[in-house]
Amino acid sequence: MSFDLEDGRLQGDLPTTDPETAAGAVGPEDLVLVSGFGGVGYPKRVPEALAADDRELSLSVVSGGGVGAELDDRIVESGKLARRYPFQTRRTSRKAINEGEVAFHDRHISRFGDEVRLGDLGTPDVAIIEAIALGKNWLVPSTSIGHSPSFVASARKLIVEVNHAQPVELARVHDIDLRELPPNREPIALDGPTDRIGSPTIEFDPEKVVGIVETERTDDPYTFRDPTEADLAIASHLKGFLEAEIERNPLCEETVHLQFGVGSMGNALMGALEDIEFGDHEVVYFGEVFQDGLLDSLDSGLLAGASATSLALSEAGQQRLFDDIERYAKNTVLRPADISNNPALIERFGVVGINSAVEVDLYGNANATHLGGTRMVNGIGGSGDFNRNSRLGIIALPATASDGEISRIVPMTPHVDHTEHDFSIIVTEHGVADLRGLSPRERAETIVEIADPSFREELDEYRARAVRGGGNTPHDLETALSWHASWNR
């Protein structure tokens, strides 16, 4: 690697430009790949300039994960966004997607970099990447890695936003490696979550560069709500369950590898780690996002290390990490998303994955993306990678939504992101449903027990009515979706 912290953010004779000029290098129907994951590390000024551009644009915008308002509010409001993949978290983009104004599809994070490189979305035109440092043929990404290595490799043109507001010491956290495409792809040579096999830089062909822009704009990061009573009850059930598993499950023999999903629930559960009795077991985080909840566990020494693809911290969390970045960099690693979420690594490390969902059904299928079966929330993100490949897959969710008016345990989910084959444990504030070894009929009896008490009777009536019709997975198709149909009305 040719990067040296001492040499500053812009190394060599690099011509910078204003965001408007850089935006001019983006063609009117370009497939645009942007950095950003977990709401951080995304480009800010060039997207804003694209939104304000005089031309009629019809862009396809592809990120690794969640990005900020400059992309998913401003470009959407300007009417210049035609397509969007594979994840978004803003009210503006969500509305446009659900009204059919923006074509959107959500893909599994672990394989999405390959899909872009293989041309599944068409030929990528331009990558816009936020960096903390830039040389002639390399850049150092900022607060997230996401799919930036794949994006830089596959786009014809490259625009870099060098962000002076992000600490340059983030380079110490990065471990970047671009895998060969199949069929000549090697195994990933990581022995453990905090091993390093790469460098802090993404390399590129200098001829691709069509714009370098400087900025001091900060991320527009997550705001986490305070844990609710339900969150705390779920954390308490999870504690009991995990402590029993740590005692008996060979998976946890020496080291417990944990992953938590993105969002306030995940953050609350990360924050509750301190309460769990891990005994002599080492605890390591191998996940997709590093959220505020992990900072305390790293500080206390409970967590031996953490691997992720994004520092998806709140503003306060970012400040805490940035203020002490050299210390955190010792046992915290940011990786490309196809490595942080890699099925082979999740399997090899025996990850215990804890994710949330919109709703689950009586047979252990989960809808993680669509309200009422139709309206997209954010996208599947990496939850499919972790639910499927974790050796112990847990879905944690409150038993109700909308102040208790809607049950999140339903007869049948009208949209399925995680099937009955993928995960084994469901936790609500009312308890733990351990589905291992159970048949669908037994699953239903078990899952009814962790529903909100006010819905249990009706769920059990559905279950019994369905069983009268027979089948391995009994359903009464006439009423299976009637709850959702009435909620939607």
Next chain:
Amino acid sequence: MSFDLEDGRLQGDLPTTDPETAAGAVGPEDLVLVSGFGGVGYPKRVPEALAADDRELSLSVVSGGGVGAELDDRIVESGKLARRYPFQTRRTSRKAINEGEVAFHDRHISRFGDEVRLGDLGTPDVAIIEAIALGKNWLVPSTSIGHSPSFVASARKLIVEVNHAQPVELARVHDIDLRELPPNREPIALDGPTDRIGSPTIEFDPEKVVGIVETERTDDPYTFRDPTEADLAIASHLKGFLEAEIERNPLCEETVHLQFGVGSMGNALMGALEDIEFGDHEVVYFGEVFQDGLLDSLDSGLLAGASATSLALSEAGQQRLFDDIERYAKNTVLRPADISNNPALIERFGVVGINSAVEVDLYGNANATHLGGTRMVNGIGGSGDFNRNSRLGIIALPATASDGEISRIVPMTPHVDHTEHDFSIIVTEHGVADLRGLSPRERAETIVEIADPSFREELDEYRARAVRGGGNTPHDLETALSWHASWNR
């Protein structure tokens, strides 16, 4: 390895017994792990003796994949089967499962060996394994490997059926390796599908052995129907699609790695390989089962090699392979199912996976297991491993069932095994739906076009009605399952 073909099938001073005595070592409520995958390589005489046992038994029977009548007919008929995992193909077992008499759950094949070893089904009591040769502390499995290495490692007791009717030269095909359990699991060191990293033997602690039985009973293998007109039309569309991909997709640059699902459709498509123009590209099979359809391609040299976990051949196919086993063994490898189906290998080799389904919906979700949403057919098998991890996942299915009365393209599948995030291509006899890069609304328009003409108008009416309700994935929940509800009536 201590196995030498020259020394015969029973090596050393090994006491054999009759099947009834061996069956006596199985406790009345034992968790019984049996060899067998793709309808071959399963134990025969001890299961038959269990079915005829005087005792009241309530057994849990766990296989790798499909097994024969001795297990899934005889034991079921005897009323001694309480639980069954994770796959079965017999009318008798299917009926008992759907009537709720036998508790059944289907799991992803790639992870099932781990689930057994980690105790997800309880503590395994006894493994009953068919072998072609046996020593003091090792056995050589027969026509399938499946999960036998994991089963032998995790069961307290071991019964071996040494089958003199299976050619001992099968040992040349086997490449067996038992992986460490997570969290200290290494990457799988295979560079390509026909590489070898193991031995022909499964090793065990001699103290576990509670019975050795000899048999000459042959497998009760698959019978494949002749290709139908729909199969041939599907094969023709697949040919056109694959030839275009071979030209342009970096996945296929040097070597095309193919996988086909189990069954008559898969067999018909394997048989149609010869018609595809692969040009200079090497073609290798990396799948779960090796079926008759591949024999011609191996003979002609089109296929450079094949990796699977089962020789799921018809009687005629078995004869053809057995007669020339030394030649076939040169480029055919049988592996444990957690390696044949491993997510990391499917991803690394860039497999083009072609599987079938019961039905698909307008948004590209597939039901591979349940008729009418409730009645189990066989189980998910390895289709989830290949659909999810293949870089190009294809579902091939006839557009109708029941002599054209039922559409296999439906508004919403009442059971989902493979989600819209998992596979990208659907092929029917009416064409190819290439879903890459499409939003759900675009997917629906595309998928309607490959439905049977007699259902297209009604599907399109559903699609348009759903769109009026809005959402990223529009549905009319009042009528989404009405086709199935009326078919079920």
